[in-house]
Amino acid sequence: MTAAADAGQGHIHGYGTRPYRTYVLTALLFIFILNFMDRTLLSVVAPQMKPELGISDTGFGLLTGFGFALLYTIVGVPLAQLAETRHRVWIMTICIALWSLMTAMCGLAAEITIGSITIGAFWVLLTCRVGVGIGEAGCTPQANSLIADYYPPRTRSTALGYYAMGVTLGTMLANVIGGPITDALGWRWAFFILGVPGLLVALVFKLTVREPPRGYTDPPGTPRREVVRFMDGLREIASKKSFWSMTTAATIAAFCGYGISSFQSLFINRTFGLTAGEAALMINVPVAIASSLGTLGTGWLAEKIGPRSVSAIAWLPAAGMAISVPFYVLAFTTQDLWLCLAGLVIGGGAKYGYLAAQYTIGQGVVSAQTRALSTAVLMFMLNLLGYGLGPLFIGWLSDVLFKSQAAALGAADLARSACEGAARAGLPARLEAVCAQAHPQSLQQSLLVTASLYALSGAFFLLTCRWLKQDLVAK
8 A cells, every 4th residue: 555545645646656556567569569479470470371271251250259259259358357356467367368278279270180080270270260359358448447456547548548558559569479470380370479478477466566456546435346246337338328339330331340350461461472471571460550640640630639729539530531442542542562551650650549439438338346347348349349340351251352343244153262362373264364453452442431430430439529528527
């Protein structure tokens, strides 16, 4: 217990010393980076892995989206409810170790024969992805709850924006590390090398991070309940209109963002002919850096503007969403690689500020005892509908458009797998010409349809401004 606590100043100074708070926040950021490195790696290795395992775009969308998200969302809510009354650091430690182990096991995906039963590599990989999802369900709600107890309301949006950079930094490092490893050693080694170190990270985290008192940074007079029943927590969340409009906006943004990022390397590979490593380093890394700066910048701007406009945390991402749409249209229609990069960089930097907004609003409109649950409800929507359906939708629409375009070009029986990897080299000239047109364009058109939905997300963020001020717990 610190002097600040004795004086009832936790809502001003936060928990622990400033250097220790910074260490804990950075440790949580590092874990969130690891989280997204492990979940993003499948998209990075896709140009090499997908042809080897013979997976369709729809199947790949299932692996990157719904296959991961289903158990992630189902397990996330009870884990978050457990975190309302149990040791959050212990829960995170166990979950870090689990998802790291399952990531490494993705590299073992291969056809398995047991007696007369043969299990395809796709199903083995899907099982491992489900395991990764179960582990990662114990990260973000618990981390958000910890941050809210370490940081007072006046600095919380910056802290949560800093933590939210894990999405884009994790995506960047998955590309920086996973891309070159894939080109040099193969996609299986990428999973081994990025997965195993997480077991050590889990141990260090448990040994160095303290569990703070729950509600430590709440201002004096903030209503508190020692135990929050699940239904009581849901009733509190249900009463906050700004929470639901923000969640709708963030879910649409996640639908678009997770879908686009899952297929970005494949789009670059098909349109410009870059390898997995080249697409990772030349395109995905600059996009991730710009997106990280956009995430942090939105949290910082909202904190500076906040004294004059508490709704800035909602209208700033609304503006970013609107700005991003024309740049994504440029990126997915140009035949110039550098214009494509410019569009993706500016679009990513503009729209990713919503990450800071979703966590700040989700934490700010509920009491301390409901923060982990509110984050879990948010994550349930984001991941089941956003992460789960976004990649699957793009993959499905891409396959539908491919079949339609191939049929229009006189090759109705052409399979997408014939246009990928070594199989394409043996095609007759007529079918090669069909592949050259339909293979990249079907994915391009699917991405364009999805990117246009960012405008709808922006509209819901703008709607959030209507109720946000009255819903905030700490004014």
